[in-house]
Amino acid sequence: MGTYITRRLLQSIIVILGVTLLAFFSLHLGGDPTYLYVSERASEQEIIETRQKLGFDRPLHEQYLSFVVGLARLDLGDSLRARKPALDLVFERLPATLELTLFAMILSTLIALPIGIIAAMRRGSPLDGGIMLVAMFGQSVPGFWLGLMLILSVGLGLRWLPISGHVPVLQPLFTGDFAAAIGNVPEAIRHLIMPGLTIGVFSLSRNARLVRSSMLEVLSQDYVTTARSKGLAERVVITRHALRNALLPVVTLLGLEFGFLLSGVVVTETVFSWPGVGRLVFNAINQRDIPLVLASVVSFSFLFIILNLIVDVLYVQLDPRIRLK
């Protein structure tokens, strides 16, 4: 297992380098970023000076090489606008994004599991049809639109939930302020529900359909029939025999899911004014704050790789039939 993990980590370095290479050069395709950092009326001389200050006067390959050298030392440079180490800015914002994605993941899993199981058990019934219809809607509706509809109906119409904003839990937790973290939980949940649903609805719908089909497949297996014929209660058959096997494909998906949810935060964080990494990246791209975009991309890639690794390991633990080669 140790060798496996080491090999995967080494592969990850190549992946991260590839990602930065693409991000770095595509950011430079759109012309000289210096213009975004000078006044509308700046003279040619001021533009040249600013270009030097920002380091954009150096050849592109040189800029990239110094970035890679910095990466090895975990120094990704300073954000051009914030005058602060780019990596610090990403870490500052990561807790808010993690709260949102984890909440969305928990929410989608908690809802998807029971409704998927119920749909499978009531296969062909109106309830099953209804659940699948809603799931299809959930998979096809754009997150942006759903977010705005939630804001208009639940936030503005019913006034049940706050329209936008964020109340931190993980941030105070990381800084050791446990009282604040716990005290913030109720308000944080209220702020999390709408954005959480917005990014989670696709996963929720997909998972519900996956759980249903996976359950249906497992329920037709011989060992389930055997369990039933032994006279076991349906609840026991489902929870002890069928569920564990039906969940395997769902677990695989959860790892990818996290990456998918992370990619959805850019739009959702913008709609709900959520101060996370998604907004940071969005603004950084708009202002072509290159060090900040790269720091975000590297952090996201790294997070994604680690999560996939965890899922792979977990998968082996869950299903002993799979052996590592």
Added chain:
Amino acid sequence: MSRRPFIALLLGLALLLTALPLGAQTPDETTIVIAQTVDVGALEPALVNSRAESNIFNHMFATVYEISEQGTLEPHLANSYSISEDGTEWTFTLNEGLTCHDGEALTAEDVAYSFNRAKDPANAFTGNTSGFVFPSIGFIEARADSELEVTIVTDRPQSEAVRLGLISEVYVHCMDYYSSISLEEAAENPVGSGPYRFVEWIRDDYVLIEKVPGYTLRDPFFEKIYWRVIPEASTRTAELIAGNVDVIANVPPDQVDAINNSGTATVKAVQGTRRMYVGYQFGEAFANEPGAEAIAKTEVRVALQYAVDVPTICTQLLGTECERAASMVNPPNGNPALEPYPYDPAKAEELLDAAGYPRGENGVRFEITLQGPRGRYLNDANVVLAIGQYLSDVGVQTNVEILDWSSEYVPRIREKNVGPLFFLGTGGATWAALYDMADLSAPDAGTNYTNWNNAEWFELWDQTAGKSPEEERELINQMLEIMYNDPPWLFLYFQPDFYGVSNRLEWTPRRDEQIGVLSATLQ
């Protein structure tokens, strides 16, 4: 799984929701909440590049003179100024008894320090002060002559209004504090000199500032100001209607009715100071482009002024009524003798015929490309498409190209590599006509994006420095007439700005895109 656990789960969630306090937090009577689209990059005024940033700093940092809400220049930290005989040294006399937010006395030394600090290349500031204000006034250095007298040394005489207006954009820092900390610390922990002091900044969420007790130069009504960041327009509108926000900027035209019908807020539209125009590109690189030869002719450029129905563009695409601009100068500082070109397509066709560009067999006089940005100005892409259609209607076959603002349009504009026709808006002011005209201060000026080179205009421009206000006025009127008759721009309109304002608030928006709430009160 049986039905029971599932129902229990749903019940649990419902209970949790109902147990939580309902309704979002609404601001109390001592607090005002303003929502902008972007956050500050850092809490360092010397790095200010955007209006959203200066809006906040205007409340936290004082300036020697200031641009009032009416758009006039008024004394603030200083109560008067004098100019040396050669016009290069400006000496400001400060008010007595001023203090910084850390309690230190604010003196001429602090003002001189602030100016020199922004100029210091070691600090590598890229903000408005070092990048625009200083080059524009020819700043050399600032020195404290006495406790209350500070002199700004420049390399040339200049129009009084322009120089004073630009100096009014330089924020005063407090020397003791700023000279004792690093730039990184300064960018996170500002100590200001204005009527509000810094309390808290949560990145991309809000900046909270509170009233400074005993600030003698202003006594604003609200104790606290929350500057929230809400990038999505619909979310800003929802927060305003819900009563959680008092002022929002950039209301899209399609949301005006929703706000006005809400009963909690209304939309206030003002004619802004940003001049929107279609530039005619004279650059040599464009000489062989289709249509370039035609627009090089003054008669053609004048003809096209009649082809575009600006009032209709305003009502249909911008959601408000606006008058066509007659020059690049904001009213009421323009030449009063100049009438905006009316919409008269027949006249346009007549003039184009006379200029030697009759319609061909296919009805086309000549072809040309019109470039414009997406996502920078109010409904920009649609306005550009409409202009393209108006020009095509009079036989000038216009091919419209819409480009992304930050990645494509900005670099092209700055390299003057846009056109032959291009749509643009540049910021203006109400405190000086010459400031508005500074876009064309020299044939090679950074902002002369059209490469226009009218010798008469630039000769007169050079004569404006150091003139009395009356002499200056005369020169301005002459210059604007020259431009009217030999237009480098197809004059369009001054971009309207839409603010959503809570009904509980008594507040009038400014014309210069600044959000200032020092005189705002509750109804």
